[in-house]
Structures are given as C-alpha cells and as structure tokens.
Amino acid sequence: MSKGILLVNLGSPDSPSPKDVKKYLGEFLMDERVIDVPLVARTILVKGIILNTRPKASAAAYQKIWWDEGSPLIVLSERLQEKVQQKVDYPVALAMRYGSMTIKKGLQELVDKGCTEIKTIPLYPQFAMATTETIDVKVDELVAEHFPDLKITRTPAFYNREDYINVLSKSIGETLNDLDYEHILFSYHGVPERHIRKSDITNGNCQMNGKCCFKMGSKQHEFCYRHQCEITTVNVAKKLGLKNGTYSTTFQSRLGFDPWLKPYTDRTIERMGKAGTKKMAIVTPAFVSDCLETLEEIAMEGEEIFHEMGGKEFTVIPCLNDRDDFAEVVAKMVDEWATAETKAV
Structure with missing residues (x-):
C-alpha cells in the first residue's frame, strides 16, 4: 500500500x-x-x-x-x-x-x-x-x-507523549526564562460540561469535580478532555519545575448559558488582577497554531481585562506553530x- x-x-x-x-x-x-x-x-x-x-x-x-x-x-x-x-x-x-x-x-x-x-x-x-x-x-x-x-x-x-511535552515545555520555558512573572495561566479552549459526560465511555465514572481527573488509569481518560488538559498542565509544570501556586489551569471561549468547564479564563484574569497580581504569563496548549482565540481573545481581550483590573505586564506565549x-x-x-x-x- x-x-x-x-x-x-x-x-x-x-x-x-x-x-x-x-x-x-x-x-x-x-x-x-x-x-x-x-x-x-x-x-x-x-x-x-x-x-x-x-x-x-x-x-x-x-x-x-x-x-x-x-x-x-x-x-x-x-x-x-x-x-x-x-x-x-x-x-x-x-x-x-x-x-x-x-x-x-x-x-x-x-x-x-x-x-x-x-x-x-x-x-x-x-x-x-x-x-x-x-x-x-x-x-x-x-x-x-x-x-x-x-x-x-x-x-x-498526543497530550501525554513525552516528546510533545518536552517541546511544549521548551517553548514555554524560552519565554519564562527571560520573564519576571508572578503567575502563569494554562488556558485551554472550553467545552460544555455535558461534552465531558457524553465522552465518558464508563457511563458515569466521571464526577465532574476535578478529582477524578487525577486518578490515573481510568478508562474514560482516553476521551476525557478535562483530564487531558489538567495532565498537560501537570506534566509541563513538572518539566519546568514550576512551584505550586504559581500556575493554574483555566478554560476560555464560552458560548450560550449552559455550564462550561471551569474556572473561566476571563474571570480568572479579572480576579487575579483585582487581587493584586501585576505580572502574568498565559499559554494556550489546546491550540497548536495561533488563531482568533489566541491572538484576539487572549492577547487582546485578555490583556485589556488584566490592565483594567490593575495588572501591569501580560505576556502571551506563542503556540507551537511551525x-x-x-x-x-x-x-x-x-x-x-x-x-x-x-x-x-
């Protein structure tokens, strides 16, 4: 063939x-x-x-x-x-x-x-x-x-491939190494919570409380978007040696009024700005190519929210691109x- x-x-x-x-x-x-x-x-x-x-x-x-x-x-x-x-x-x-x-x-x-x-x-x-x-x-x-x-x-x-995590970590580290930042957000594209339940091949093991995402070995993880996002963050944080409390996972791009995966990126940016965070970095690992959701929603709208809430430096880390x-x-x-x-x- x-x-x-x-x-x-x-x-x-x-x-x-x-x-x-x-x-x-x-x-x-x-x-x-x-x-x-x-x-x-x-x-x-x-x-x-x-x-x-x-x-x-x-x-x-x-x-x-x-x-x-x-x-x-x-x-x-x-x-x-x-x-x-x-x-x-x-x-x-x-x-x-x-x-x-x-x-x-x-x-x-x-x-x-x-x-x-x-x-x-x-x-x-x-x-x-x-x-x-x-x-x-x-x-x-x-x-x-x-x-x-x-x-x-x-x-x-391929979220858990070692070579992918190595490259993603390297791309993030290249920016963080030259950056004085207080917190880095790992912002993933959001999906409705019902999508997670529909993709649960175990018919009910998903608890939608964030805890089951970290119980390794569960069959539903093969198709659980939330788990795969959380583990991507965990693996990169481990690779880069990020300290607890200096990074978090959020979800962007909501549509409609149904519950979507939380915490929401825009509200997290707003909350952290209000709380006194002055220097924030943000990366979007659900996207391999920069697009409307990274270049406009995050790099423009996100930065505007951060500055309005008192933040000073807002650094957007590029996608892996080419x-x-x-x-x-x-x-x-x-x-x-x-x-x-x-x-x-």
Missing part, C-alpha cells in the same frame, strides 16, 4: 469579511458535535439568532488579527505541513474541518498521488467531541461515500505508524 498523511486543523473563513465569516460560522456551529442539541433547536439558535447577530462582530475580530498572507491559522498550518513533509518519506496534505480547505479535498489530493492508506493527524493534543471526534466522524463519512477503497488510520490524542521541534514530533508520529505497519506486514 502507498501511504499518505493528512494533517487536519480547525479551519478559517476565506476572508475577514462579514459574508465569509457568516458562511464559516454557519458550517462550524451547525456541527452536531459543536452545538450538540437537536437539529431543530440548533437551527433556530444558529440560523435564527447567532448568524443574524454575531458575524459582524466576529469579522471585526478577524480583521484585527488577519495577516497579509491570510488567516494566521491557515498560514501557520501550511508552514507546519511543509516542515513535516521535509522530514517524512510520504505525501503530506493539509485540510481543515470547516471552510474551503475541506477534508474531502485533502483526501483527494493524496488519492491523486496514489495513496491507498492514509494516517489522519488532527492537530489537537487533547481529545474533544468538537475537535478530534468530529474530524474522525467526517473522515469516516467521506471514505464511505467517496473513497471506499481507502484504509484510514486514526491518531490518538517550530522545527514540533514538526519533528509530528514526523515521529508518522514514522512510528509506518514502522508498525511494515512490521505488521
């Missing part, structure tokens, strides 16, 4: 115009694994309310962070793709779950190059319904409908898969 690699990230509007942003938001928010309510209710919420109120504001936010080359997330993902391609012997394609760089196009690109066996690598260190799972499901649907002869190999969440050592981690995933496949044959 001829092997190929498909890297998949979230996606982006084609431009920061309200029209393109509305189109993108419509596809993204109508995904049943993003807003997991019945279709009728989701349609009323998304098409009847959100798409009539949010695109203009979201477009303004995208305009603040848009690069001359295009969407930062797309540009950075393309740079990573190029570096991974240089390190592996198989064709590497890039696709997005939402937007015009579709997964179907990515699969077709590899098929056109003769690939019959494809490893998909969602560019999310932690598993979540709204990220990894929706990619896996979409790939399965496309293969069944358009590529029935393709063999697909999935990539599990670092050479992160590209090496992805390439190693490919090599491990190819070697295992060869031994199996």
